[in-house]
Amino acid sequence: MDQNNTPQQPATSLGDKIKTLGGKLKVFWNTPPKNRYLNLKEILCFAGSAFGVSTLVTVVSGLITATQISETFEISVLHGPYICLAASLLGLIIQPFFGKLLQNTNTKWGKYKPFIILMAPIFAACAIAATWHPENLDESARTIYAYCTCIPTLVIWNLFNNTFYMMPAVVTPNQQERTDIWAPIGLVIGFSPTVMNVLVGFIRSAFLEQGNEAMAYRVIGFVYAAVGLALVMLLFKVRERIIVTNENKEKVGLFQGMRLILKNTPLLILSLALIVGCVRTAVELDAQIMGKLRYASNISDGLKVFSSLTLITGFAVTPNMILLPFMTRKFNNKTILIFWSALNMIGYLILGLIGVENIPQGTVSAVVLTALRFVSLFNALASLQPLMLSEIYDYQQYKTGQRLEGFIQMFAYALVLVFTNLGYVVLAYVKQGLGYEPANYFNEAVQVSDELMAIATNYFDIAFIVSAVSAGLMMLVMFFYPLTKKQHKEIVAELERRSKSEGLYDLDKTVVAAVGENATAEIAESEISGSEQDDQNADKA
Template sequence: MEAVAVAEKKNSMWPRIAYACGTFGHDVFYAMLATYFMIFVTSNLFSSNNPSRDAYMIGVVTTIIMVLRVAELFIDPFMGNIIDKTKTRWGRFKPWVIVGAFVAAITLAALFTDFGGLTVTNPTLYLILFAIVYFIMDVFYSAKDVAIWSMIPALSFDSHEREITATVARIGSVFGGQLVTIMVMPIVLYFSVNQNGGAGDPQGWFAFACIGGGIATLGAIILGIGTKEQESALRENKVETSFKDVFKVLAKNDQLLWIACAYLILGLGQNIVNNFNLYYFIYVIGDATKFSILGIINVVIGLMAVALFPVLTTKFSRRKLFFSSLAIMTAALILYAVSGTNVWMALVAAGLFNLPQPLIFLVVLMTITDSVEYGQLKLGHRDEAVCLCVRPLVDKLSGAITGGIVGLTAVWVGMTGGATAADITAGGLLKFQLIMFAIPVLLLVIAAFVYRGKVTLTEEEHARIVEELEEKWEDMNK
C-alpha cells in the first residue's frame, strides 16, 4: 500500500476540479429530472382544456414513471457489475460517465416536449413513446450515476482522503443542483411566450432542458479528461462476481443494506419537501419569482456545509453529524409549516432544511464507500460499482415514490394546469401541508432510529478492515 500512498500524494488539484465539474453537471441533470420535470408535467405538458382528461393523463404519466423507475432498480446492480468488469484504456468508469451523459441529455430534452402535439392528437401513442424514451433516459442516466460516484474508492483507499475527494465533488454537485434552483424560473420565463400564472410555457421548459443537458454533458467530458484511477493490488479482482451472484453480494453486505435502508427513509422525507418547494412558492405564497432567492441561499449555505465537512469529521464522528443534521431538518420543517404566506420566513425555513443535506449525503456516501472494503473482507472479492450503485439505486427508488406522491398530490389539491394561489381551497391547502411537512417529520424520526440501531461501520472500524485487507489480500489473490 506504500505505492498507493505515494501516488495519492502526487494528486494535483486539477483532477479534483475535473471531478467536481463532472458532479456539478451531474447534479444539474439530477435536479432537472428529480424535481422540475414533474412540475413541467403537472403545469404545462397537458393543456386540452379538459381538466378531468388532463388530470387522468398526469396520473398515467406519473404511474409510468413510478413503474419504470422501480422496475429499473433490478437493473442497476447488474449495471454496476458490468461497470466493475469494464476494462478500457480510459479506465473503468469514464466511458460510462461520458456516453451516459450524452444520451441522457438528448432523451430528457425530448421528454420536455409533447412529441409534436401527440398529447392531444394521439394520447395513446404519446404514452407509449413516453415510456420508451423515459426508460432509455433512465438507463443511461443510471449508468452515469453509478459510474461517477463509484470512482471514489478507485481514487483512494484512505477514509480521510476519500472524504476530501468526496467533499470537493459534493461542492460541485451542490453548486450544480442549487444553480438550477436559482435559474429554473428565470430561464423558463425568459424563453416562454405565455407566463401561465408564473409557471411558464412548454417552449420555456424545453429551453431549460436543453441548457441543463448541455451543462451536464460538458461536465462529464471535463471529468473524463482530467481524472485518473489509482492502480493497486487491492483493485485487481481475480475472483469476479457473476451476474447470478450480484444480489448475493448486496444481501451479504449487511452494513451496506442498513445504511441504504436509513438513507431511503430519510430520502423520502427530504425529497418530498424539496420537490414541493416550488409548488409552495407558486400555489401558496403566490410568487414564483421569489423561488430564485432560495436557490441563492442554498448555494451559499450548501457550499459552506460541504467545505466544513472534512473539518467537522476531524472533530465529530459521522454518527454525530448524522443525528445533528436530522435534528436541524426537523426544526426547519416545523418553522416552514407555520410560515404561511410569509415569504422570508419560508425562505429561512427552506434554507435551514437544506443546510444539513450535503452533510448527510457525504456521511451516507462515505459509509457506502467504506462498505466496499467491508464486503471485500467478508466475501473475498471486491465489488466497487456494485456496492456504490446502491446509493443511486436508493435515490431512484426514493425519486420514483416521491414523484408519484408529488404528481398525485398536485392533482388531489388542485395544483395543476393554469391554477394559481387564489384557486387553492383551505381544504386543499391543509392536505398539501400534511403531505409536505407532517409525513417528512415522521420519516426523519424513523431514519434516525434505523441508523442508530443498525449502522456500525465507523471510521475506526473501516481503518481496521483496510489494515487487515493489506495483510490478507495478496495471499487471497495468488
C-alpha cells in the same frame, strides 16, 4: 537572540510568500503531496467533470420530477409518479446485470470511466427529448410522449449518476483524502442546481407572460445538456486506483454477487435508513408551486421571488460542504447523518404544525418558509453518501474478497429509489383525493381561485408532516449503523497487507519520489496532527 540563544528567523515578506506559494503550486500541479495520490491537475479535472455530471443530472432533478412531469405536460397528477416508479423498477431490474458488468470490467481506462463517458451523450440526448415538450397535442398524445421520453431518461439518469458517484472510492484509497477532495467538489456539484433553480424561475416567468411557459424547459434542457456533456469529458484525465487482490480480480456471477452483499451489515442498515427516509424531502417536489402561490400576490412575481430565494435554500448544503472534511475528522459518519436528519425533521415539523395557510401570503410567507426550509435542507448527504459507500466497498472487499460496487449500488440507490417513487405514488393519490392537480397551476400568470389555493395549502401541510416523519425514522435507524472511522482504517490496512502479500499492490507507483522534498510535503498534510486522538474522539461520537 532569545533566551535559548536561537537566532531569530527573518520575517518573510508578502512577495516572498507569493513566490513560495507559486512554487508549491507548480510542484503540486504534477506531483501529489506525501502519502496522497492526486495532483492538482487531476483534482481540477475531477472537479470539472463533476460539474459536468451535475449539470447533466440537474436537467432531470430540476425539470423531470414526479410533480413537474404532471405539471408541465399538463397530464393527470398520477402519471408523473407512475412514470418515475416505472423507471425505478426498470432500473432495479437492470442494476444487478449492470453491477455484474461493472464488477467484471477492467480496462486500461478503468472500471467506471468508460461507462460514464459512453452514457453521457445518450443521457444528454434523452434529457433534451424529455424537456422538449411538443405543442398542439391532446392530453392522450402528451401522456404517451411523456412515458416514451421520460422513462428512458430517468433510467439512464440513475445509472449514469450512480456510476459517477463510485469515483470517489477509486480515485484514492486514502479515506481522508477522499473527503478532503470530495467536499469542495461537492460545492461545485451543488452550484449547478442552485443556478438552475434561479434561472428557471425567471425564464419561466418571462415565457409565462408570453403564454408559452413550456419553452423555458426547452431552453434550459438543451443548454444544460450541451454544457454538461462537454465538461464530462474532463474525466479522461482522472485515474482510477483500486487496491487489487486475487479474489477481487475474479469474475462474479449475478446470484453470487447478490448473496455476498447480504453479508454487508453497514450496507443493509444504511439502505434501511435511506428507505424509511425516502420521502424526507417530498414537500420539495412542490416547492416551486408553493412559492409561486404564496411568496407574492400574483404567480409571476411569486416565481421570481421563489427563484431568488433558492440562492438561500440551495446553499443550505454549502456550510456542510465546507465543514465536511473537519466534521469527518472529529465525528463518525453516523453522528453527522443523525444530526442532519434531526434538522431535516425539525424544520418541516414546525411548518406542518403551523400550517402554510396560516402564514400570511407575500413577504412573511417568503421569509418563514424559506428560513425553515433552509434548516431542513441543512445537510450535505449527497457528498457524504458516496464517502460512506466508499467505506462500505472497502468493508465488502475485506469481508468477502470482492468489492461489488455495482451490486452495492442496487441497494443503496436503485432499491431506495423504488421506495422513494412508491412513496410519491401514494402521495399522488393523496393529491388526487384532495383535488390537487399540478397542471391547474401551470401557465397561470396572475392568481388562482380561493378554492385551488386552499386545496394546495392543505396538501403542503400534509407533505410537511410526511417529510418530517420520514426524516425522524431515518434518524432512528442510523443509531444502529456500525462502521466507524477506526474500523475502516484497520480494514484498509488489512487490504493493503493482503495485496502486498500477493504482489499486486501498485498504488505506490502513483506517488513521485520527489514528493519527499519539504516544499512539496508542505502543500497539503497527508494526515492532520493528532490523527490518533481524532480517531478516539470520533469513536466516542
